[in-house]
Amino acid sequence: MKIGNVELENQVIAAPMAGISDKAFRILAKEAGCGLVLTEMISDKGLVYGNQKTWEMLDLSGERGPISVQIFGSEPETMAEAARIVVEKGASVVDINMGCPTPKIVKNGQGAALMKNVKLAGEIVRSVVKAVTVPVTVKMRKGWDEENVNAVEVAKRVQEAGAAAITIHGRTRSQFYAGEADWNIIREVKKAVDIPVIGNGDIWTPQDAERMLRETGCDGVMIGRAALGNPWIFRRTVIYLKTGELLPEPSAGERIEMALRHLNMVVELKGEKVGVQQMRKHIAGYIKGLRNAAQMRNKLNKLETVSEVQKVLYDYLKNLESQD
Secondary structure (H helix, E strand, C coil): CEECCEECCCCEEECCCCCCCCHHHHHHHHHCCCCEEECCCEEHHHHHCCCHHHHHHCCCCCCCCCEEEEEECCCHHHHHHHHHHHHHCCCCEEEEEECCCCHHHHCCCCHHHHHHCHHHHHHHHHHHHHHCCCCEEEEEEEECCCCCCCHHHHHHHHHHCCCCEEEEEEEEHHHCCCCCCCHHHHHHHHHHCCCCEEEECCCCCHHHHHHHHHHHCCCEEEECHHHCCCCHHHHHHHHHHHHCCCCCCCCHHHHHHHHHHHHHHHHHHHCHHHHHHHHHHHHHHHHCCCCCHHHHHHHHCCCCCHHHHHHHHHHHHHHHHHHC
C-alpha cells in the first residue's frame, strides 16, 4: 500500500489513540509487523508555543518508520506550522484529526467538529499540504450525527485540497464508540475519491479486517481498541490477509511476559509512578478473557511499583498454569 510517496510494507495500520499510542505501544506494534503506526493526537498550539508535555509526545527517536504524526487544531496557519515541526522531528506522514469526539476538543471547533465546517476542513488541509513535503492524510468520521452524515462530501473536499489518503471511522461523533460502525459509509467514500481509503471501526479479529477489505473495497485497515494489550493482532492480521493462515492466540504466559516487557518500556520512558498508572489499562487488555481477570484488574489498580506488579502477575500466571 502506498500513501503519497510513502510505501507501506502492508495495509495494516495502528490507530492513533489518546493515552494509548505512545512510543512503547508504537514500538511493539511495529515489531508485530504493523505497516504504519500513528502517534496520539498532538495539539498544534502545544507544539507551536513549546508546551513541554506536547513536545514529549513528539519523541520519535529510535523508532522504525514509517511513522504518521497526528495533529489537531482549527486554524490553517497554526496547523501548517505544527506540521512543519513534526516533519522536522521525523514524521513520514502528517495526519489531520477530524474525528475526535471528546467534548473539550469539539467545543474549540477541532476534531470531529471540523466535519461541520467543510470549508475550513479544506482550508486546513490545503495549508498543511503547502507547508510540508511529506504526504498529508485525514482521519474523519461518518459525520456529526445521523442527521448530518457528510463523510463523502468532506472526503471529496480534502482530496481536492491535496490529501494523500483518508481514514474513515464508520461512526458519527454523537455515537462516540458505542453502537456498530457503519461500513457502508466506508464503501461510499471509497467510491467517491481516487486516493487510498483506510477503513476503521469494529475490527476485532483478522477475519474482520479481511471482511472489511472485501465488503468496502477500502485499501487498508486501521486497528484501534482491539490492539489494547494485544499487539499480536497486527501480526495475526498481516499473515491472515497475506496467506489466509490464522495464527493462534497468544498463551497466558506470552501475554504476561509481554505485559511486563511493555511495563518496563513505559517506566523507562515516563518513570515508575506514571508508568505503572498508565499501564493499568494496557495490562487489563493483556489479561482480558483469562480466568479471574476482573479480580486481577482490581488488585493491579491498587499497585504503585514495578516490583509489586511483577510479583502479582507472576503469581497469577503460576496460579493459572497450576489449574490447567
